[in-house]
Amino acid sequence: MRILQIDKKDWSAGLEKSRKDYTLIGPVKEGNNVSKFKELAAGEEPDFSITTTTMSPKSVVFPQSEVMFTFTTDSASADCNIMKVPEKSYSPRAVIGIRPFDAVAMKIVKMNFDTPDYQDPYWCDAYAACTFIGLAITDPEACDFSTSTGTGPFDTSGLDVLLVDAGDYYLAEVVTDKGDSWIQSASFDQEADAESVEILHSMRKEAKKKIESTVEFANIDKKETLDLYNEKYWDSISFPCLNCGTCTYVCPTCWCFDIQDEMAHKNGRRMKNWDSCMFPNFTIHTTGHNPRNTKLMRVRQRFMHKLKYHQSKYNMGIMCVGCGRCVTSCPVNIDIREVCKQMNS
């Protein structure tokens, strides 16, 4: 593992250079202070002033809507009833400025899309194409509780490179070979001196200390699932809920999708669209029966999945990286930290 020093004067030139080998993706602001990860047009740079983008970068590998294949039912066509995967580019993508917790979230989502038995080719191919050039969080937001979910502002476990903004220059901790390839493509080659490395370590400590928001969940695992399920507090937690899909859509670890066929005349396509356990349609059966037919059930399901079932199934902690997006985006301020506290007590 090596650590490089990148002068901010050289940053843009390096980024541009890496474009010959990589499609660049990064955080950008849209109108209304809404931000998300998007492909960066020529000359466009990732906006490092955004700490937590409104939308998580999960869409880089898991777009909100994706065409899986197209087909025609036109018997006059030679392609009749043949399913065709549209041309997709899986050439290398560098995701510049992804925050450490979001990169960890990618690994959590991977557990769903990339299993020993089944692999979702669309997700896996997109993920494999990505090099994650993370940006350490030096100034955490109030809703960031990532240190207690097992990630933290400088966590490198999901990253290929970790950038740290040290004023006039970035320190780049190269984590993987994949990351090293991007560094070479951008021609960054100045090794950091011992003093800078020291700065990196002290900044790491400093940033961790700045995160004041925490959650505790150790007891949740010990509790009986049914006891948690039957708790009275679900009533008050779910009362204000609108049952919109905001929390699930902004969440970097929510992976649910729905498959839809769209037809126009004799041509059709099969789509994979984000879905949400907050929607009644998520669980409705063709018989009309809906096993999760109340708001309370749906709210409970989301938190039980995040904080209980995930740990029970994988034994890898909770399915939450502490980014705080659902807390800040929820129209009625349902706060996962408070829910966690109640479940843990």
Added chain:
Amino acid sequence: MHTYIDKIREIASRLLKEEAVEMVIGYQEGTLPMISPPMSVRSAEDVEKLTWSSHCCINLANYLTDIKGKVAVFAKGCDCRSIVNHIAEGKVKREDVVIIGVPCNGMMERRTISNIFGDEIEEVVEEADGTVIVRGKGREEKYQKSDLLRQCCRVCVHKNPVLYDELVADPVAIPEDIQRYKEVEKIEAREIDKRWKFFENLISTCIRCYACRDACPTCYCPTCFVDEAQPQWVGKGDDEPDVMTFHILRAFHTAGRCTDCGACVSACPMGINMRAFTKKLEKDCLDLWDWEAGLTSDMRPALETFTPSDPEDNFK
């Protein structure tokens, strides 16, 4: 504000103690600054959790739809009109709901204040003289509340509850110089292509979480048209025509029923001003049929009635 809170708790406590209602619906303190989420209180001991602020943006009429038992609800002018609309449409029985009217001087949205302040906000304090102090990390700014109000509150002419069992405070004054439809007129003045571009741009960040629909008291269809599978009226992906169809149709469904409470905009995680759709319909209802939603429960909303004197200027 504090007098409001005291009075709110007093009324809630009395109603619960007297067992006049089973539940009181109001607002609670949020875990973040600038948000007061809805809550329900069932026992008099819990009334201390109830609060009031200038961030009670969600319309509580939304929580009354098809509710069982007798409930009390705190209602601003707009919430109140939505309740009247509920009564007119048979979603709530007048005798099942105790309406505690709250005269309102307008609400402030988290997003607006954050956008103006710039940095992350730690605390917002509202002074009695109409100034608002916003504190962030190492910075403090003073604003006039009138500059931070939601757009719908700025053009509101129904600040006082129209139907209530008791009031929390005396009615507030309504300024006379309010230009209710300036926003609509600005759009109307544009050329057709520019208008399309405006609306295309407006919905470009929509993620179809349906928070606008779910926060809307008039959106109570058992199955929303976007959720219908047979027939499927609209695609579920992020294609612009599908997203636009959702917004247009949702707006149409609220025509003559929307009270411009702004809950849709306040709920939107992407800050989309979908009032640009609904405000035009409100204006049309007023211009064409002299109709304003939620002022009387004796009449059906504008688009549900017909009289021979209705204008037919658009008919050939």
Added chain:
Amino acid sequence: MLTHIGIEPERLQFSWISSAESTKFIDVVTEVVEAVRKVGPNTRLVKNMVREP
């Protein structure tokens, strides 16, 4: 509202035609067709997959 959001007014026409007014029906339909033809194929609210044959 459809014209407000930018759908060309030529595409939106309303008429009262009684079942006895066959000639009015023909006239109106002809007018509508001509008006729509003048503004050309619709691109607004039309999905790409439908637009491309």
